[in-house]
Amino acid sequence: GENVEQHPSTLSVQEGDSAVIKCTYSDSASNYFPWYKQELGKRPQLIIDIRSNVGEKKDQRIAVTLNKTAKHFSLHITETQPEDSAVYFCAASKEYKLSFGAGTTVTVRA
Amino acid sequence: DGGITQSPKYLFRKEGQNVTLSCEQNLNHDAMYWYRQDPGQGLRLIYYSQIVNDFQKGDIAEGYSVSREKKESFPLTVTSAQKNPTAFYLCASSTLRPSGELFFGEGSRLTVL
Numbered sequence: 001g002e003n004v005e006q007h008p009s010t011l012s013v014q015e016g017d018s019a020v021i022k023c024t025y026s027d028s029a030s031n032y033f034p035w036y037k038q039e040l041g042k043r044p045q046l047i048i049d050i051r052s053n054v055g056e057k058k059d060q061r062i063a064v065t066l067n068k069t070a071k072h073f074s075l076h077i078t079e080t081q082p083e084d085s086a087v088y089f090c091a092a093s094k095e096y097k098l099s100f101g102a103g104t105t106v107t108v109r110a
Numbered sequence: 111d112g113g114i115t116q117s118p119k120y121l122f123r124k125e126g127q128n129v130t131l132s133c134e135q136n137l138n139h140d141a142m143y144w145y146r147q148d149p150g151q152g153l154r155l156i157y158y159s160q161i162v163n164d165f166q167k168g169d170i171a172e173g174y175s176v177s178r179e180k181k182e183s184f185p186l187t188v189t190s191a192q193k194n195p196t197a198f199y200l201c202a203s204s205t206l207r208p209s210g211e212l213f214f215g216e217g218s219r220l221t222v223l
Contacts, residue, residue, distance in 0.1 A: 001169060004152075006152070031209075034211070034212075036212075043200070043215060044153070044212075044214050045214070046211045089153060093209070096141055096210075097158065098155070099169075100152040100153040100154070102150055102151055103150075
């Protein structure tokens with residue numbers, strides 16, 4: 001099955017700085033790569049996703065890049081704010097089965 | 111108010127007992143999923159269902175069972191055969207499009223005493 005590895009497991013950044021989270025996947029047939037954000041005590045919610053026919057996607061302060069050849073994809077958050085503090089999960093999917101990474105706890109320091 | 115409802119939010123169980131977690135959705139989604147969340151291990155897929163009366167094992171199905179008798183409902187039973195059942199359980203649903211967004215419930219925290 002698909003194996004998704006996510007790094008780092010924790011990330012502390014100064015408010016206003018950028019944060020980068022990286023993921024690798026094992027199954028070259030995976031074609032959909034979403035990112036979910038889970039705030040403390042809340043349910044995970046989709047923040048951005050990318051499909052295998054696209055190399056980069058941006059939505060305001062967040063962006064995702066995909067390198068199919070290397071089988072890795074990354075989440076970039078610019079100008080971090082306190083509300084960006086959360087656990088972020090990457091995932092990879094083919095058809096209907098989504099496999100998640102272990103998560104990255106991001107803390108934004110004021 | 112559309113969404114996914116999980117119950118109970120907190121559940122305590124003695125060893126050797128089966129427990130059933132409820133998951134109901136009114137989003138008219140065909141697909142439903144159960145994930146287990148443990149610290150440092152992300153979300154691991156237990157079971158999923160794409161259509162009524164059909165479901166498939168995920169990566170960690172041992173010790174769990176499910177049913178899908180209605181489109182809106184996908185209950186999960188944690189049996190006594192599950193070696194380490196204490197965890198946070200999340201139910202989710204999506205459309206049948208391969209890249210459909212997962213909508214999660216608020217979760218159920220099971221503690222085995």
